[in-house]
Amino acid sequence: MEIIEDNLNTKLKYETYIALGSFDGVHLGHINLIKKTVELSLFNKCKSMVFTFKNHPLTIIKPEYAPKLLMTNDVKVSILESIGIDLVNLVEFNNEFMRYSPTEFITKLVYFYNVKGIIVGFNYKFGYKNSGNIKLLERLSKKLKFELHIVEPVMFNNEIISSTRIRTLISEGNIKTANKMLIKPYFLEGLVIKGKQIGRTIGFPTINFYLESMILFPKIGAYLTTAQIKGKIYKGITNIGINPTFNGERLSIETYIIDFNEDIYGEKVKLFFVKWMRDEIKFDSKEELIAQLELDKVYAIKEKIL
Secondary structure: OEEEOOOOOOOOOOOEEEEEOOOOOOEHHHHHHHHHHHHHHHHOOOEEEEEEEOOOOHHHHOHHHOOOEOOOHHHHHHHHHHHOOOEEEEEOOOHHHHOOOHHHHHHHHHHHOOEEEEEEEOOOOEOHHHOEOHHHHHHHHHHHOOEEEEEOOOEEOOEEOOHHHHHHHHHOOOHHHHHOOEOOOOEEEEEEEOOOOHHHHOOOOEEEEEOOOOEOOOOOEEEEEEEEEOOEEEEEEEEEEOOHHHOOOOOEEEEEEOOOOOOOOOOEEEEEEEEEEEOOOOOOOHHHHHHHHHHHHHHHHHOOOO
16 A cells, blocks of 8 residues: 655546545444445556545644544554555645635546545535535536545444544543444554553552554543553553542553563553443552452453453
């Protein structure tokens, strides 16, 4: 798979079928759209492309309203590659791009990328102030002579699956429901860094993560998790919070990994969230904290991951 960062400037030499969208989280609703793009490109001997943004548009339009993302671009690209996409275009949403009218955007897209077909979701909006809609896209497909394929929404519990819905669930700690709408359990990926090493003093050593600030963290509390370390999966208990028992002040993510005692500073670890366990608690003593952690450990060992 090829990755480019092209803001409608480079004329491609081959024909393409292009999926348009943000694809944050790459959920079940996205999968149908992406698979349709791959199928059409293979049948017509073209290249499949996902045209998406490197940065969320609201970081330019209204930074204070920009949402935390469900995944990094690296993770998104790796998932798209696994589905069979030939080309991912990570476009920079900037002031110039923001001013493209809907017609100008689609005209440039068709010209520069030799578009044979465009695949979008049922509610796709595009162009200046999101003023372009499906009806306009249908008219443009006839004028500019490209195929238009509109993919219907995927439902879960009688509601449309969307990145916004999943983001809300994760923010509320409802990991189990969110995971049912994702193609794999929600996870954070980061480098293991040195923390205060308090866990070592109470028999529950933890690993600490450096994570990108633009990524969404689940609600504060304790979670049953699994950690992927050097290709192996381990059960764990993850606390997201400030460590109030030890008068912590900064938000941190710490994971106690069951039956694991290796030095992995600097290693990249994937931390998959399985389910919410409990709120973060300020204990009156170190002994109370240890007793709760022992209970958490027993629960985590007994609980099925899948």
